[in-house]
Amino acid sequence: MQSNRAQQCAADHWQKDLAALIDTIRLPSFGGLLEKFLASQCHFDTLLMVTYKKSLKPLILHPTNPAEQSLTLHNYINRSYILDPLFNAIQSGNLGEGVSRLIDIAPDSFETTRYYQSCYKEFDLIDEINLVIELDPKVNCAISLGRKTSRGTITRAELTRLNDIYPVVQSIIRQFWLSQSQEFVKYEKSEGPMNQAISTFGSGVLTPREQQIAGLILQGHSSKAIANMLEISLGTVKVHRKNIHTRLNTSTQADIFTLFLAHLKELDPTASI
Structure with missing residues (x-):
């Protein structure tokens, strides 16, 4: 209960975190400040921000520190993303901009797949919330917030807050991409096999x-x-x-x-x- 009160207080006084985030749009520290800002609105255990562009592998925008990138994440970026419900929903045009949960976009038998067992169940992730932003007609950004069993699924209040701040996050991410995209696209790689x-x-x-x-x-x-x-x-x-x-x-x-x-x-x- 105390934790919920603390987050509610932080959620009601998020202007300072937002101002700090805007100040870092052109700086390498942007990803960390974005994580801090979103944490004031919603509890999560993991955060991943990537871009999806047709015919290219996903690009990691955050975390960029190799020490924070697990082997599972590398396997996802290089190979297993092709089985990812979020990737397929975006590529097929079935998922537009906005806030959504994995449970709302995943295939009905997704939890029986080997991909789910290795990327979700093995790491005790019980919920995933995705903020999808169109950067340009060919590129989408997805911010994925993962929650473990001990934290439980996202609450209605948290989901409401994320939807309320989504237009602000959408605008900031687009400005970030305009200013920093060249730092990332130079690492773009073909899908290959x-x-x-x-x-x-x-x-x-x-x-x-x-x-x-x-x-x-x-x-x-x-x-x-x-x-x-x-x-x-x-x-x-x-x-x-x-x-x-x-x-x-x-x-x-x-x-x-x-x-x-x-x-x-x-x-x-x-x-x-």
Whole structure:
């Protein structure tokens, strides 16, 4: 209770943190001040700010200190982002600017995926809140706030505060990008093998439709969700899934994921998710 009162007090007196944040828009310390400002509005255990640009790997805007970047984060940026619900929602145009929770954008069977097990459950993350900002027609910024089980899911009051300050954060992030983008885009890298990993998985064994469905299975979509997305019957999806398992000699989603990893390593021997 005392912690909640302290945060409410900080949330009501955030002007100083906001002023400090604006003062650092052109400085390397911007990311740290942004984290402090958001912490005055919402409790979180982790913060990650990245940009997504079609055909390029995500860029880390914060944290930039290598000591604060885990192996899991490096794997995400280099490879596993292709299975990330946030990345796919932005790329597909299904998620616009604003504040959203992972639970609202993730596929209905996402928690059964190996990606979820390694990137969320293993690190005890129970909730993730994302602030998405369009920097230009080709680039989006996402600020992801992670909460562990001990902290619980985000409260309605916190979510309201984030929505209230979103227009301010949106404007500041755009100004930050205008002033500092060149410090980051020089490190942009091609997707390389990841650009074709999903689309070529099962090539020569699966039909194009089965490849499409296999990719959706890997991302965590259930048969019912796939039927709705592709506008086909649930029975047709089940037939395709049965054929996929027969052709790939698999029986579970985990088996398909294992084959996907093998396929990815053929494209990129250094790959690991």
